[in-house]
Amino acid sequence: MSSLRRPLPPLARACLLFLAALALLCWVGPWFSAFDPHRPDWEALSVAPGVGGHWFGTDAIGRDVFARTLAGGRLSLAIGLLASLVALGIGLTLGAGAGLAGGWAERAMLRVFDLFSALPFLLVVILLLTLFERSLALLLCAVGGYVWIDLARVMRAEAARLRETPFMLAAVAMGARFDQRLRWHALPNLMPLAMVYLGLILPQAILVESFLGFLGLSVDEPSASWGGLLAEGVQELDSAPWVLLFPAAFLVATLAAFQFLGDALRDWLDVRGASLASNDDDADVPASNDGSASR
Numbered sequence: 001m002s003s004l005r006r007p008l009p010p011l012a013r014a015c016l017l018f019l020a021a022l023a024l025l026c027w028v029g030p031w032f033s034a035f036d037p038h039r040p041d042w043e044a045l046s047v048a049p050g051v052g053g054h055w056f057g058t059d060a061i062g063r064d065v066f067a068r069t070l071a072g073g074r075l076s077l078a079i080g081l082l083a084s085l086v087a088l089g090i091g092l093t094l095g096a097g098a099g100l101a102g103g104w105a106e107r108a109m110l111r112v113f114d115l116f117s118a119l120p121f122l123l124v125v126i127l128l129l130t131l132f133e134r135s136l137a138l139l140l141c142a143v144g145g146y147v148w149i150d151l152a153r154v155m156r157a158e159a160a161r162l163r164e165t166p167f168m169l170a171a172v173a174m175g176a177r178f179d180q181r182l183r184w185h186a187l188p189n190l191m192p193l194a195m196v197y198l199g200l201i202l203p204q205a206i207l208v209e210s211f212l213g214f215l216g217l218s219v220d221e222p223s224a225s226w227g228g229l230l231a232e233g234v235q236e237l238d239s240a241p242w243v244l245l246f247p248a249a250f251l252v253a254t255l256a257a258f259q260f261l262g263d264a265l266r267d268w269l270d271v272r273g274a275s276l277a278s279n280d281d282d283a284d285v286p287a288s289n290d291g292s293a294s295r
Contacts, residue, residue: 099159
């Protein structure tokens with residue numbers, strides 16, 4: 001944990017500042033905008049950027065693109081964050097439990113991970129959102145269920161390493177139950193790594209939600225996430241390309257900042273070893289010599 005006493009790399013600080021400023025702008029910007037992001041202005045149809053106070057121009061029915069981009073960013077960031085927290089809860093619980101248990105339980109959970117990895121999960125998500133009534137809870141579960149598998153694999157590998165450490169063996173020798181070892185020893189040591197991978201799965205969640213929004217399977221009109229704005233922009237690409245350009249630029253910048261931040265934090269916390277160890281999931285998992293894996 002000595003890396004925690006080192007200052008954050010400049011790239012990580014720059015990405016954090018950019019994302020914090022972007023989140024603040026998306027959250028409060030629409031409230032202070034002179035234009036309602038959902039109200040058409042029939043006298044300002046497809047106005048070019050900078051004309052009539054419309055910084056990013058307007059769309060085909062006169063809605064301000066700047067206000068809609070910020071409002072869409074607020075939805076995309078909120079849904080991405082909440083879905084990532086859902087994925088964190090699923091991946092951390094299953095991965096840590098499997099790695100700490102060891103033996104047949106760990107091998108069975110690895111096969112479950114392989115099964116979910118083999119599914120065309122994005123198609124399953126689209127099918128669920130198509131067949132059932134769309135709601136925020138269903139959207140969060142669908143997006144979170146798509147991005148949890150890699151996190152669970154990494155948590156399993158790190159928990160398996162912790163299982164053989166002296167303090168964990170001492171807890172077993174003192175008679176600590178499985179749930180006590182999980183709560184008091186495994187989870188506190190896994191949280192720094194989990195927070196790093198939360199920064200890595202968050203852009204995945206935002207990208208998946210934007211893809212669903214592009215297909216019209218995210219939030220309903222008149223609200224629109226960045227994906228929904230991209231779908232609108234494609235329809236107006238010939239007459240008003242700025243309707244596509246500005247939301248796309250915000251989305252790309254956000255995803256790039258999250259990716260750079262995740263890579264910088266991963267190097268800062270020196271957790272590349274756990275990520276590489278997770279690629280060895282197909283190997284047989286040896287049982288603990290003292291039989292503690294079955295306790």
